[in-house]
Amino acid sequence: EIVMTQSPLSLPVTPGEPASISCKSSQSLLHTNGYNYLSWYLQKPGQSPHLLIYFGSSRASGVPDRFSGSGSGTDFTLKISRVEAEDVGVYYCMQARQTSITFGQGTRLDIK
Amino acid sequence: QLHLVQSGAEVKKPGSSVKVSCKASGGPFSSSGFTWVRQAPGQGLEWMGGIIPLLGTTNYAQRFQGRVTITADESTTTVYMELSSLRSDDTAVYYCARAGLVDREYVWFETWGQGTLVTVSS
Numbered sequence: 001e002i003v004m005t006q007s008p009l010s011l012p013v014t015p016g017e018p019a020s021i022s023c024k025s026s027q028s029l030l031h032t033n034g035y036n037y038l039s040w041y042l043q044k045p046g047q048s049p050h051l052l053i054y055f056g057s058s059r060a061s062g063v064p065d066r067f068s069g070s071g072s073g074t075d076f077t078l079k080i081s082r083v084e085a086e087d088v089g090v091y092y093c094m095q096a097r098q099t100s101i102t103f104g105q106g107t108r109l110d111i112k
Numbered sequence: 113q114l115h116l117v118q119s120g121a122e123v124k125k126p127g128s129s130v131k132v133s134c135k136a137s138g139g140p141f142s143s144s145g146f147t148w149v150r151q152a153p154g155q156g157l158e159w160m161g162g163i164i165p166l167l168g169t170t171n172y173a174q175r176f177q178g179r180v181t182i183t184a185d186e187s188t189t190t191v192y193m194e195l196s197s198l199r200s201d202d203t204a205v206y207y208c209a210r211a212g213l214v215d216r217e218y219v220w221f222e223t224w225g226q227g228t229l230v231t232v233s234s
Contacts, residue, residue, distance in 0.1 A: 001174075033214070033215075035214070035219075037217075037219050039219070039220040039221070041157075041221070043157075048207055048224040048225065048226060048227055049149075049157065049207070049221075049224055050224060051220060051221060051222050054212060054219065054220035054222075055219075055220075060220075060222065090156075092156065092157055094157075094159075094220075094221070096217065096218055096219045096220065099171055099217075100159070100173055100174060101147075101159040101173075101218065102159065103156055103157040103158070103159070104156075105156050106156045106157075
């Protein structure tokens with residue numbers, strides 16, 4: 001099973017400031033087709049998770065362009081260029097390179 | 113756009129089974145992939161397994177093998193997840209999600225249901 005490790009686990013951010021979350025996998029997520037099977041999700045308080053980024057860096061439909069994903073292989077980063085109040089919640093990375101899909105522990109973003 | 117609506121909350125006794133439904137509407141069903149993810153109180157997300165109705169294929173996380181069964185009814189565009197031999201630590205919110213597929217592999221989860229709370233208590 002691929003282990004996903006996120007950091008930090010807690011991230012207090014001032015509105016308007018940038019934020020960055022790291023996600024590291026125990027094995028490479030780069031498929032032979034050239035895509036990284038890594039996606040990012042945000043779970044806002046009291047809601048279901050929703051998709052932000054897939055293939056490591058492709059923004060899902062309707063996701064604001066202040067969200068961006070980068071990385072390849074085993075190291076990935078989610079960046080928010082300017083945090084807004086509506087961005088609070090728990091962020092998860094997920095790998096699908098192996099059939100047994102696994103998530104990171106989650107990073108809680110709060111507003112300072 | 114595909115919309116997923118799940119069945120309501122359940123309270124079950126230890127050792128019993130629960131079957132949660134997920135009704136899909138507004139988009140393709142048979143060619144889609146559907147997965148189940150659960151979240152224990154205050155905890156993270158855990159993938160349980162999935163199904164591609166068109167192919168009739170299922171995949172299950174190893175830790176749930178033998179206890180979970182995922183099925184699909186194309187006539188009602190509904191996906192089901194049944195979990196047996198329930199224990200107190202199965203208390204969780206269970207989510208269905210439509211998966212983005214690449215070569216019949218689940219790669220991302222693009223649409224999520226509202227979640228179903230299953231409480232296991234004697």
